[in-house]
Amino acid sequence: MQTIQTRERTGSDGALSLRIPLGHPDTEFDVVVIVQPKQGAESFELPQNYFALLGSIDDETFCTHPQPALPPPVEFE
16 A cells, blocks of 8 residues: 655646556556645635524523633733
8 A cells, every 4th residue: 555645736627636657557446535625725615504503492491601701811012
């Protein structure tokens, strides 16, 4: 097994094309591709319906407890 790591850019159509020379003509390979956006990439999309609510609380007796005060902010010079 051989691990090959490369950084490529998608084309204007949004597709990524890979060409990996292995030096073994007419040989069958099992290939695993893991796609991970480059850290700090500008285009990041959340999955569809990411913020959709799963349900709500209809119980009128439900209440939240008071939250403690936040610590004072740290001042920078």
